[in-house]
Amino acid sequence: MPRTLLDRIWDFHCVGRRADGRDLLYIDRHVLHELHAHHAFTRLAREQRQVHRPDLTFAVQDHTVATKPGRGDDTNPSGSAFIKAMREGCRNNGIRLFDLGDPDQGISHVVAPELGLVLPGATHAVPDSHASTVGGLGALAFGCGTSELAHILVTQVMALKRPKSMRVRLDGRLGPHVNAKDVALRLIAELGVAGARGYVVEYAGAAVRAMPIEQRMTLCNLNIEMGGRSGFVAPDETTFGWLEGRPFAPRGPHWDRAFDYWRTLKTDDDAVFDRDVVLDCAALEPQISWGTDPSQVVAISGRVPDPSAVEPARRAAAESAVAYMGLAPGTPLAGLPVDRVFIGSCTNARLPDLETAAAVARGRRVAGGVAAMVVPGSSRVKREAEALGLDRIFREAGFFWGESGCSMCAGGNGDRGQPGERCVSTTNRNFENRQGPKVRTHLASPATAAASAIAGRIADVRQLAAGFA
Amino acid sequence: MQPFVNHTGIAAPLLKDDVNTDQIAPVLHARGLQEDYKAMLFHRARRREDGSEDADFVLNRPQFRRAGILVTGHNFGAGSSRESAVWSMLANDIRVIVAKSFADIYRENCLQNGLLPVVLDAQAADAFIARVLAVDGAAPFTVDLVTQRISGPDGCDIAFEITAADRMRLLEGLDDIGLTLKHIDDIVDWEARAAAAQPWLQTAQDGR
Numbered sequence: 001m002p003r004t005l006l007d008r009i010w011d012f013h014c015v016g017r018r019a020d021g022r023d024l025l026y027i028d029r030h031v032l033h034e035l036h037a038h039h040a041f042t043r044l045a046r047e048q049r050q051v052h053r054p055d056l057t058f059a060v061q062d063h064t065v066a067t068k069p070g071r072g073d074d075t076n077p078s079g080s081a082f083i084k085a086m087r088e089g090c091r092n093n094g095i096r097l098f099d100l101g102d103p104d105q106g107i108s109h110v111v112a113p114e115l116g117l118v119l120p121g122a123t124h125a126v127p128d129s130h131a132s133t134v135g136g137l138g139a140l141a142f143g144c145g146t147s148e149l150a151h152i153l154v155t156q157v158m159a160l161k162r163p164k165s166m167r168v169r170l171d172g173r174l175g176p177h178v179n180a181k182d183v184a185l186r187l188i189a190e191l192g193v194a195g196a197r198g199y200v201v202e203y204a205g206a207a208v209r210a211m212p213i214e215q216r217m218t219l220c221n222l223n224i225e226m227g228g229r230s231g232f233v234a235p236d237e238t239t240f241g242w243l244e245g246r247p248f249a250p251r252g253p254h255w256d257r258a259f260d261y262w263r264t265l266k267t268d269d270d271a272v273f274d275r276d277v278v279l280d281c282a283a284l285e286p287q288i289s290w291g292t293d294p295s296q297v298v299a300i301s302g303r304v305p306d307p308s309a310v311e312p313a314r315r316a317a318a319e320s321a322v323a324y325m326g327l328a329p330g331t332p333l334a335g336l337p338v339d340r341v342f343i344g345s346c347t348n349a350r351l352p353d354l355e356t357a358a359a360v361a362r363g364r365r366v367a368g369g370v371a372a373m374v375v376p377g378s379s380r381v382k383r384e385a386e387a388l389g390l391d392r393i394f395r396e397a398g399f400f401w402g403e404s405g406c407s408m409c410a411g412g413n414g415d416r417g418q419p420g421e422r423c424v425s426t427t428n429r430n431f432e433n434r435q436g437p438k439v440r441t442h443l444a445s446p447a448t449a450a451a452s453a454i455a456g457r458i459a460d461v462r463q464l465a466a467g468f469a
Numbered sequence: 470m471q472p473f474v475n476h477t478g479i480a481a482p483l484l485k486d487d488v489n490t491d492q493i494a495p496v497l498h499a500r501g502l503q504e505d506y507k508a509m510l511f512h513r514a515r516r517r518e519d520g521s522e523d524a525d526f527v528l529n530r531p532q533f534r535r536a537g538i539l540v541t542g543h544n545f546g547a548g549s550s551r552e553s554a555v556w557s558m559l560a561n562d563i564r565v566i567v568a569k570s571f572a573d574i575y576r577e578n579c580l581q582n583g584l585l586p587v588v589l590d591a592q593a594a595d596a597f598i599a600r601v602l603a604v605d606g607a608a609p610f611t612v613d614l615v616t617q618r619i620s621g622p623d624g625c626d627i628a629f630e631i632t633a634a635d636r637m638r639l640l641e642g643l644d645d646i647g648l649t650l651k652h653i654d655d656i657v658d659w660e661a662r663a664a665a666a667q668p669w670l671q672t673a674q675d676g677r
């Protein structure tokens with residue numbers, strides 16, 4: 001029987017079926033972060049249970065860490081207890097921690113791939129909803145809560161109902177200054193915030209094949225914003241080339257064997273998905289959110305919709321969003337004055353994201369009155385960016401250049417905007433109050449964010465680029 | 470885990486779709502390892518800008534201050550996987566959420582903590598919501614997992630579906646880890662097979 005790649009990975013990793021009908025799916029790599037881990041460590045200690053495979057478990061400090069240069073445990077006072085508890089829990093349980101000050105510290109979804117901890121056809125879990133970022137390398141990854149985290153620590157499996165399968169085929173070739181972020185935002189707008197609930201999504205098609213790994217990760221990162229717990233891109237030569245030589249990637253004969261196996265990781269031509277979706281990306285413009293959920297998105301040339309013209313089921317949400325965002329229906333998005341720009345997060349803080357933003361910022365200045373910050377996704381990304389001189393470009397343009405962490409994505413480290421501010425952000429959620437009380441978040445790509453910082457208004461990067469060409 | 474057999478409480482209507490976990494359990498500025506989950510629940514929605522209570526928010530209205538059942542729309546619990554969005558319900562003695570649908574991770578977090586996620590199809594949900602609005606907190610409803618029915622004033626009696634497996638786990642308050650540990654030999658056997666078939670999966674060594 002023809003199988004999807006999901007079937008293949010699932011069947012290989014299925015250890016058995018539990019009495020309650022759930023499959024026990026083996027987790028090859030488990031990565032923790034400090035916000036949830038201490039609850040699980042405390043529970044394990046109380047129940048006198050052991051970590052089954054500390055050698056396959058890794059940990060990072062990312063959610064609560066300060067981004068200020070010279071930061072320490074206590075720079076963000078409300079993070080220090082989490083940071084210290086994480087350190088102690090990892091020491092007690094024999095788990096390798098990429099701690100503050102470690103050259104490999106960073107956001108888990110950025111660090112795990114760049115270290116080669118994520119492999120094609122492998123399974124991966126993180127107690128964070130953006131776990132499937134690493135699906136960009138062809139891994140099947142699940143975000144989970146704290147109880148499931150404790151469960152994985154003790155058993156190295158997740159007890160899951162087998163999900164349905166969805167294929168999203170992205171056709172066409174992306175235009176200049178349009179990338180995976182724009183594709184994902186459009187897709188969420190089309191399918192809705194629960195469109196992929198219950199499904200694992202396989203992203204396919206010419207537009208995906210043309211994407212570098214980092215963009216594939218952006219695409220898979222945003223999968224949860226349409227309700228899908230996991231999404232991935234089948235691996236190809238781009239994937240293998242990206243992984244080779246990474247610190248934890250297989251070496252020598254293991255690499256050769258892995259490589260031969262990985263090349264077989266494909267969905268059979270005649271396999272059937274529970275749902276098939278096609279999006280033509282050829283004419284796609286840069287996208288930006290106007291509302292308070294990630295499906296409330298228009299093209300950069302678009303206008304704030306009139307809630308009375310929105311489908312009835314979504315009307316109340318649109319009315320509430322327009323009010324929160326302080327927008328009048330019919331207003332063009334481009335041209336709205338902005339107070340703050342954030343370039344960072346597991347969605348868009350890998351090196352190519354920063355290169356794209358720097359190319360826009362080079363030789364220009366952040367508009368007066370705009371607070372703009374760049375927070376690299378990992379300490380490695382930061383070093384690599386600095387080696388390329390990107391930090392200088394950003395600083396000279398007037399951006400703050402920070403230490404790596406989740407930062408203003410959810411504000412768990414104290415980085416946040418002021419009430420009423422309008423913020424263009426490369427993150428993943430434009431929920432009310434997420435980036436600070438009453439902060440109005442517009443989700444966009446790094447290029448759009450950088451262009452908006454320079455213009456002081458929401459800007460179409462294509463026009464900015466043309467104007468200075 | 471605390472078993473769930475039945476629960477009687479006031480049903481509070483939060484009639485919105487896509488209520489996310491940032492709303493349910495917001496990240497508060499000052500936080501520590503021991504958080505006040507009771508105060509965390511809908512912390513921002515419960516307050517006005519000046520910090521005073523918003524009397525219009527459903528859980529602040531006098532008849533719903535001690536609600537035990539939350540009634541809501543589609544895709545409840547979207548967003549972050551934070552389990553505090555379940556713990557904060559339990560800290561307020563809300564042990565049942567009746568929704569048109571739940572976000573996947575949130576529903577799982579409910580099952581892990583003995584919070585019953587009831588999904589009603591649109592027709593049953595609308596009938597139940599009409600009852601809840603009519604009763605307006607004047608009398609409680611009872612959600613019974615044994616009979617899979619919601620009962621309440623004026624002969625309200627609505628059946629709900631839940632998979633046998635999830636029902637059993639909740640009814641018996643089964644320890645999820647314990648349930649899986651019955652398969653520990655299968656897990657160890659799998660590891661041995663995987664080490665032969667895909668040895669790179671069973672070892673994660675820093676090659677530097």
